[in-house]
Every structure is written in C-alpha cells, then in structure tokens.
Amino acid sequence: MGVVRVGVVGVGNMGSGHAVHFTAGRVKGAELVAVCDKNPERLQWAKEHLQGEIVFYPDVDDMLASGSIDAVIIATPHYDHPTIAIKAFEKGLHVLIEKPAGVYTKQVRLMNEAAAASGTVFSIMYQMRMNPIFIKMRDLIESGELGEIRRTNWIITNWYRSQSYYDSGSWRATWNGEGGGVLLNQDPHQLDLWQWIIGMMPKRVRAFCHFGKWRNIEVEDDVTAYVEYENGATGVFVTSTGDAPGTNRFEITGDRGKLVMENDKLTLWRLRVSEKEFNATYKGGFGEPECWKCDIPTPGSYPDHLGIIQNFVDAINHGTQLIAPGEEGLKGLTVSNAMHLSTWTDNWVDLPIDEELYLEHLQERIKHSCGNKMAASTS
Template identity: 45%
Template sequence: MPTAPFASPLRFGLIGLGNIGKVHCANFAAGKIPRGVLAAASDLRPPPSGTLPGGVRFFPDADAMLASGLVDAVIVATPHPLHRTLGEKVLSAGLHLMMEKPLAATKLDGERLLAHPRKPGQCFAIMMNLRTHPHYRRIRALLDHGALGKLQRVQWTITNWFRPEAYYALSDWRATWRGEGGGVLVNQALHNLDILQWLCGMPVSLRAFCQFGRDHDIEVEDAVTAFLHYENGATGVFTTATGEAPGVNRLEIAGTRGLVILENERLLFAENERDAADHSRSTDDAFGAPGTTVRELECEAGNPSHAGVLANFVETILDGAPLLADAAEGLKSVELANAMLYSTWKNETVALPLDSAAYQAALDRAAAVAPPRRRIIRAANVDMAKSFSTK
C-alpha cells in the first residue's frame, strides 16, 4: 500500500497512450526518471508495436490495472473530461497519482477530485512541467527575494502556440466543449496560466475577451485577451492564440524596484538603483527617474520538463522531498481559464474566486447548443517536442 515505505524503483502505471502518454513512455525507456520504472499501461486500444518499453504489461481495462498489484503510482494522461473519474479511481485504489494537466476540465470537477478521500501519505501531484524551466525558476527566485519590489504590472503575450487544422483533426474530442472543455486556455496556455499565478499570485478579478473559432473550424476559443486586477492594485494583460504566425512569447513583470523581461530565451533584469516609489517621493527633479542597471541573467542549461516533474514525484514519495506542484495548485490555472471564458459569456468583469457551479452550468449550456459538426479525422505528423516549446 502507498502508506508503507517503498523500495526503489517506484512502479508506475500509465492510463492513456495518446501523444503525451507516448512522451512518458519514451522518458521511462530512456531512463530519465531515476528510481522510477513503467510497469503497466492501459488504453482503450492496443498500442502500436514499440510504444511500450520492454516488460511493460498492457491492460485494455484501467480498473484491472489498478487492481493488479503491479503499480504503486499512476499517471493519468487521458482527455480532460475523464480526469476526475479516473483520478477518483486511482485515489480509491490507494495509489499515488500524477495527473496530467489540466487537473480537470472545470473548477467544479477539480474541487470534487481534490475533496476525494485519500490515505495517509498518499501523494497527488499535477504535471505542470513549465515549473522546471530555468527561466521561470530564476524569476520566481527574484520575486521571492523581493528583487522587483512591489508588483505593479505583468504582461504576457504568448501566441506561439500555432496549431493548423491538421492538429484539430487528430481526434473527434479535441477542441469541443464536450470533449475537451475548451481550447487554447485549457489546453496549450494552461501551462502559462499556471506560471502566471505561480509568479504573481491570483488576481482578484478579470475581464476577458475570448474569440471562438476565429482562425480554425472549431467551436471553442482559439484567441484570448484578458485584463487582470490584483489585490495590491497591480494590473495584468494576458494574450494567447493558436492561429497567429509568427507568434510571440514575451513576458514582462514590473515592480517598484525593477523590470524583468523574458523573450527569445533571454532573461533581462533592469534593476533600479532605488525603489521607484521611494525615489518618486524624495526627488526634486521633475523628470528624474531612478538610475537603472540592465543585465542578462544567466540560467541553468536545459529543462527536464515532464521527466523532471516525475523525478520530483518519485523523490517526494521515496524521500519526502517537497512536491514541485501539488494537485491543489492545478486548480488555480483551471480557475483562471474558466473565469476567462465565463467573463466572455457574461460580457462582464468576473470576481475571483470563481463560482464553480455557475461556470459549470454555463459550460453545460455551451455544450448543449453547440451544433453537430462533422470532423474528418486524419493522420498527421506529430512532433511532441514542438508542443512543449517555450521560445
């Protein structure tokens, strides 16, 4: 049982052998998860030859895998609407759980999943792999040490999530309210929403403008601009899209002591000689800004990404190491995504915390009125490395 000490290696089961499931298989096969081994996998369809590492037992039924005694921990990597049901089954089986993003398609389902009973010591984590990126970790350290002073403004334009029609034709559930629960917000940019709140905290309200099927033949949002308001008076703008090429990925965080800019894999820090608020109150120069020193910050090379999150998960279970992203953290990005859609549908500013039941009702209405649409499913070249690009 998960409450007892575990011997190395920790035995993993994987539910879902789609694109991201195959990434996890490859990471285990390459030995990228120290003291972790893939012991079993489950999917509705048998995997193509060579998908699973040698010695991995395949189960066409996830319940049978959970009851097999072959696994200590489970990765759920299925379409979003299945996350809550499968997550509850894993927790009920007494196994450790790593949930692929999102925690659930909606805040309400996420709340219910987090409230599901767990055994003492049972670990429940969320796959927020951008948290392993050296640039974001360096920015987090600056903020934690107060190097930027009081937060004044954050602006993130992240439109290099380009997806052609071939991407949306990979499956019939993709980019639908019923099958995915949303578009760019709950799928691609959810990672950025997680980093946004990880760095700057949750806003107290937001006003969003989502466009649905602006650049694609889909029913969900593929372009979003949202305006954020924070408790201390700071403001933010978050813009994302899957139909813009060439796209942009530029993050700015401004505080009274300086400005951080991340773009094109370069992290710049413009540091004020004095806190801007203090300087403003004391200077006699009517146009005098504080002196500023600009330097590029060095960061560690490489990003362990998914393998790094799983390695931390193993360390947490075997050694008691701090968890990189507890499952409860996964609720915050889902709430931001839901709130942006809800704000658009209501055509008004939405206060946070979001009313999860009201949003669920709105999503159910959107799914109910979505017209049936014939989608021609076709094969396409899939390079998952491009899906994780942060440039």
C-alpha cells in the first residue's frame, strides 16, 4: 500500500499517546492524517500539540466518509468500540481498537462478523502479548514442557485506584458509562493472556464480584472467580483495585511441573518424570517426584503500544501476521461477562454464555446507573 493514512478517534489518555507516535515519526510506513474527538477541549489539544498535515473532525461519521484515511485507531469509551469499528469496516477501512473489544459479547460478535465480511486488517491493543515473559510462558506450554495443564491461578491485585481516580470523570466506574469495573477497565489484558498462554478457554465459571466494596462506585472493584476446563483442570482468578500493596502472581501447574510469573521474573519447577508416571510406578511410602528449580531468562523490555501499532501497519503493508487479531478480543470479554453473569444470577455460567440473558441484566443496571454518558471520546 505504501504509506498508510491513519485516523485516530478519541484523543484522551490512550488516543493522544497513539497519535503522538505517528507525529513523532516512530511508526514506519504510516502517517497521521486525521483526528476526531467530539469533546471540543480534546480536539483543541490535538490542534495545538499534533504537528503535520492533519484534518480535525468533531464527528466520526464525517471522518470515516472523508476518503482521506485507509485505517483508523479507535480509542473511545468501551461501548463505542464495536459501533465505530462496524462503521469503519463498512467503509473498507482497516481497524485497530483499544481494549476491551466492547462491553458485551453480542455487540463484539457483530463487530467480528463485520470485520470478516470486510476483508480488512483488524487488530486489538493487547500489547502485553509482546511481553517476553508471557511469550516464554506460552512457548513453554505449547512445547509440552509442563505436560497437561492441571491448575491455573492468577492473583492480580496491583491495580490500586483511589476514590479521586473514580471521581475524575462522571463516566468512570458506572454501568452506563463504562459497562463494568476492574474486569472491564484494568483486567482485559490478564483475561486475554490467561487463555492465550494456556491455549484453552474455561467451560464454566463461578464468580463472586463485589460492587463498590472498597470505593464509592456502582461496578465491581473486587472479584474472586473459579473456572473449570474441559480437560478437568481448574483455575482461580482474583483481582481488586483496593489492595495496597497488591500482588501480580500467575501460576500454572501441569503434570510435569509448575510455572510461576511474579515480580517480573519467571520460574519453572520441572519434574524429572511426570507426576502421572511417578504415581503409577512409585512403591514407597512418603515420596514425590524429583524436581529442578530453573530461573527462566527473558529480555527485560518490549515495545508496548507502539509494537502493536507497528504490527498493525506492517500487516496492512506487507501481510505480516497479527500479534493480536481483533477477533480474539471476544475471548477475554466472554470470561469477564461470565463472571458478571455468575454473580448476578448467583450460579454457575456455562461457556459460551447466554448473550441475551447477559444483556438483559446489563440493561437493567444501566437503567438505574447513577453515572452520566460521557460527552467526550476518551479511553
């Protein structure tokens, strides 16, 4: 294609950073030619801080119909991701969306269908898939180093957020403005990595979400969930924005050992023979398989958001394989929707979830939400 002409929708916290990558010349094979934000203050910021031949739009439909862009980066509030993406696909535009893919799976499934019909490049901002630690974890599991997965546990409670953070925008931590709390705002990366690394989705979920437990908000800020997999493995996911200090520990156990990620370090406890083999052949009393502790070396840095943006552009220009295909945003969202629905119904939820039932419960909460729809397109 040559130089990809890119438009950014939403220049809030994330969108402004993405736009600056282009104007600073950090993205090869692309240029920023359009910016859209319905908030006049954010649009004025863009005019003052973004250099180059850029057209500024207060209306996203006008930008998408302009014929001046080849691709769009969507960095708006969560509910708008699928809506704007579908419009972009209908115009034949390539799309990169911020996480999460959306708020509810029915909406995201329609977006994925539109993407498939368009034949354009579709990616999602799952930049943590580029973290060498998670790449190595996935590699070790795919290569069979851990054998069959038996247990997964992730404690991710270092998302501390104060009340002032939630008070900084009327859309934050509301059902009608954000569609959820820690699961939708902070944890989409972990919910994506959870299934991406081990290579399988849960078959059912039982969750306990606490709404406004630590802060004066209406959505979840503390969650403990238990999941079961088709092969008999189980998993626990614990998250909160109220713990200080918090923990980030991801532990995966297989029948050949255990893999632990914590404090930016990766450790493998490898059994000399599998637990299954040891159990079948050992004839002593107390005993267990011989185990070797191995510190797994991984590089210390990765390109973060810029890496996903460059990969997106390279996929358009050269057919490079996507690191984070946009369609895969449905997987992590399915798990978070299941956690909400399990709490709302006080019951197990089988996957795939009942999308209509989820939407019914969500709409009831939106109807009574104390938040206001945000007037600005920020992420």
